[in-house]
Amino acid sequence: MIRVGIVGASGLAGGDLIRLVHQHPGLRLTFLGGESSAGRRPAELHPGLRVDLGLTVERADADRIAERCDVVLLATPAPVSARLAGELADRVACVIDLSGAFRIRGQELHERWYPKAERSAGLADRFVYGVPELVGDALKDAPLISVPGCYATAITLGLAPLVLGLGLHLRTVLVDGKSGSSGGGLQLRTADLHPLRNGAIAPYAPTGHRHAAEVGDFLERSKPGTVGSLTMSAYGVSHVRGLLASCYVFTDEELDLRELQRAYLRFYRPHPFVRVRRSDETLIPMPDPQATLGSNYCDVTVLHDPDGGRVVVLAALDNLIKGAAGQAVQALNMRFGLPEETGLTMQPVMPV
Incomplete structure (x- = not known):
């Protein structure tokens, strides 16, 4: 057992990590760390976890963690992850960070979007960007x-067949993102109070988002295709889980819908957690985030708009599972040579 x-x-992603690790046949939970929640049991923090894990939350001491763990999952704010990863690197077999501390490789771009997450450039260069469908063997023994x-995750999976599969130059990519309140974690902000958030479509990042910078940074290092400019506007909507990334792609390449659909099906055929869907294949238009909730799936649809001269790529997922805890476990599986779907075969729950 690992x-x-x-x-x-104590966080939302942390709660889903506890649930997924607990039900995983090849993993054993041996340490729970936190600061403000130290001394509390998981069931106190996460009402859905009515199980006795034999653990209480402890302060995150690197010596104690290294003694009791083979792999450490950091569901901590970026500044905390930057510090803990430095303390734990080379002392455990693997550190998997869910924060933004090491997502952007370039130091200048990182400092723009994560100014409080101080890190050494040497340590950042050692991290593998862990989207399993796209980095493959790089996760083994990482x-x-x-x-x-x-x-x-949604944007990169949505664009990968165009950039990495067909090798296209995407002149301009405009991303419209909509996500539920769980994307902001458990921090108390006035704008997230129920009287203001319920029923809202709140443009909280209308002119830029750090996840767009992250995607651009990754795709710039991933050939054969290229992206000229990638910009994003993000909106908060009133549901709790799930997000939809609508990517409007402008390219000078001649494309048609059938060619695009074949390219997406071919690219994701080996990957069980990306479901390529037609927009009209179910009772509701696809992809819809609610058809992924509770699962590790990302649903992707590609459309061609010849009148607008654009390709439209829609990607939906559960931001706490495929966008966080589930993807972390998927990467863990691949890192230790387990089948990537181990412990992650749950189907979506719908309606929600």
Whole structure:
């Protein structure tokens, strides 16, 4: 059994990590870390976890963690992850970070979007950007893995068949993102109070989002295709889980819908957690985030708009599972040579 520690156990992603690790046949939960929640049991923090794990949350001491864990999952804010990853690197077999501390490789771009997450450039260069469908063998035996952001996962999976599969130059990509309140974590902000959030479509990042910078940074290093400019506007909507990334792609390439659909099906045929869907294949238009909730699936649809001269790519997922905890476990599976779907075969729950 692989011994697993989770730091940031009181957060939303931390709760889903506890649930997924607990039900995983090849993992054993041996450490729960946190600061403000130290001394509390998981069931106190996460009402859905009515199980006795034999653990209480402890302060995140690197010596204690290294002694009891083979792999550590950091569901902590970026500044905390930057510090803990430095303390734990080379002391455990693998550190998997769910924060933004190591997602952006370039130091200047990182400092723009994560100014409080101070890190050494040498340590950042050692992290594998952990979207399993796109980095493949790089995860095997990787000692340090950075899990992409929830929006970045959807956008990158949506664009990969165009950039990495067909090798296209995407002149301009405009992303419209909509996500539920869980994307902001458990921090108390006035704008997230129920009287203001319920029924709202709140443009909280209308002119830029750090996940777009993350995607651009990754795709710039991933050939054969290229992206000229990628910009994003993000909106908060009133549901809790799930997000939809609508990518409007402008390219000078001659494309048609059938060619695009074949390219997406071919690209994701080996990957069980990306479902390529037609927009009209179910009772509701696809992809819809509610058809992914509780699962590790990302649903992707590609459309061609010849009148507008654009390709439209829609990607939906559960931001706490495929966008966070589930993807982390998927990367963990691949890192330790387990089938990537181990412990992640749950189907979506719908309606919600």
